Amino acid sequence: MPAANAIPHASHSGKVDSPHVRHTGKCYGATASVDITQHLDPTVTLTLTVSCSNDNGVTWKPMISGTRPGGVTINPMTGLPETHATLTGWSSPVEHGRDPLVMTTLIISNGALITSVTASALDVIPIHGAAP
């Protein structure tokens, strides 16, 4: 048996769907973070999307998303290079779901990238005004 089969992929290209994560509670929004320390090639573009399903995975709705070409981004507050790129988003009025599923999708275009992603649904909006 080739040993490579037992080695988790350290880098990948193309579309990779993460395992679905069941989120208990209402799905108001989502936040996600992707490691960009190795994302330095400007010809490589990363697209991160967090989707939510309120029907046990039958249908999926994108909640937050962002794209970025490779390169260094300096944090304007600290003056230091960002190690992670973050996404946060939500909608109003909120969609009330029961035990929604949350899925992250990472698409790396025109190359490969060593990275990791974390994502979670938001039960409550940490800083939020009245809904319209």
Added chain:
Amino acid sequence: MSGSVVQSAIGINSAFATAIATFGGSTTAGNLLVACCTYYQKTQFSSVSDSVGGGAGNSWVDAAAEVQGVQIGGRQQYAKNISNAGASHTVTLTISAANYPDIIAYEISGEDTTAPLDQQDSTTVASTTTPVGNNKNVMASGIAIAHGCDDTLLLTSFTMGAPWSVADKEQDHTGSNIGIVAGHQSVTVGGNPYHSAFTMNTARAAIIFMSTYKDAAAADTLFSQSCM
């Protein structure tokens, strides 16, 4: 028909070149979309666009024109009488580099489908705890959308009080974004001049925007008067 906010959505990203606001409910054809945008590098605006379920979107134009602060830029755009509408409707702010884009998107019903934009104001404000925009005499009843951002990237509370109704805001300058707040209110022709108004817990410079949009019924009233 009076304009009213159907729904709103916010997308706040750090080291990304796009910020995407995704409406929770389906949008409706004929409605108005408004995009409130801020971005860290004031010269890096590229475009606002939208997509329904990954498909076609609508045409966007400036409402409140771009203002460039010391470091931060912003603007407000709208798409009138949308023909592409439905579920999973996203509105995207694209900038030319991965530099902290923020967007708050509104769907508004009941507005003029032909020429909805009435008044607009975009301005920079010197350091104060109560930045306000310029007075605008609205020409038709409708709805006003305002948004703003602290231009100094310092921790502050940046919000809006009555009569503005805040839809969404993000103000955490200690995190990985620059912050944005947006609100709306109904406006009436012949009322006091309208302007955007914000409050901060510490005096800061700001960039602020306001656009007013005409109710669909207002166009009918004006037409009737012109025939008398």
